[in-house]
Amino acid sequence: MLLTALEVLGLVAFAASGALAAVRSRLDVFGVVVVGLTTALGGGIIRDVLLGIHPPTTLRTWPYLAVCAATALVVFAFHPQVARLRRGVLLADAIGLGVFATAGTSTALAAGTPVYAACLIGMTTGIGGGAVRDLLLREIPLVLRKEIYAVAALAGAVLVGVGHALKLPPGPVTVVAATAVVAVRVLALWRRWNAPVARDDTAG
Template sequence: MLLVVLDLAGIAVFAISGALAGVRARLDAFGIAVIGVTTALGGGIIRDVLLGAQPPTSLRDWRYLLVPIVTSLAVFWLHPQFAKLRRGVLLADAVGLGLFTVSGTATALAYGAPSYTACLIGMTAGIGGGALRDVLLREIPMVLRKEIYALAALAGGVVVVVGARLGFPAVPTAVAGAALIVTIRLIALWRRWNAPTARGIGT
């Protein structure tokens, strides 16, 4: 039940992020819904494919498709109100990253994946939907840019794995992992932390 709740919560906030990106790209209602659903479900589908879960969870449970569709259409109709909440959208994206990463990591552990594999799958689940969104919108994926994004997801995945291996309760461990991801992500945005980039390009 915990994994389902985390999944659906992450799906909703990522759908908001994707749908708003579609609004900024001036897509129509269908395009916005497609971008929202892709952002919301992409990471989970990648996770399930890597774990051999066939068909993916989002194709077996109607709630996984209904939530992002309804959320994306709500953003389409109410986007002026959502657009004013830029900080709220950044927070939603950070929360979505945290929820999806800990859910993906916990799911990988439940499938018996080794610790390092679970961390990588959790990170991939967290960043996968956003990467697909950016590719569809012809942008360089955020994870490949300077911002601290994937590293935050990986840190949270490590917390989940360590907590599971030490026998800590699942809920507090998941909350701690997600909180760490959100904290790192928001501090990175606030302090404008960036990963190193190559120097002297074009000179």
């Protein structure tokens, strides 16, 4: 029950962040809903395609689609107010990242995927929707440019993989790993940590 509630919270946060980005790019209401849905559900769809699950789980569960579409419409109608809730949206986004990255890893492991591949699939589940969102808006994906985001997702996925290899109880391991992802992400936002980039030796 708790995992489902956190998953829905993550979907709402991802849909809201995608819809806000679409509003800033001056898309119409249809475009805002499409980008919101893509951001929220894209990672799970990529995961299921990689695992050979057809049709993808999120497309067979209509409440997920309804929640994400409704969130995008609310953001479209009240985007100035939603934008002021930036810290809350970022926290919910961190929770969604932790839940999706670790749950995606667990799903891949349950399907018999090797641990190393399951970790990569879990990371992709967490960051995939945001990457597709940025590509739709003709931007270099944020997770490839700055911020400790993909690294946090991969760390959580690796924790789940290690727990699986050590034959630890999957439930507690997933909770601990998701909490670790959220903690790393929130700490990175608070301390303004960024992954290193190559030095530009051509500058002035």
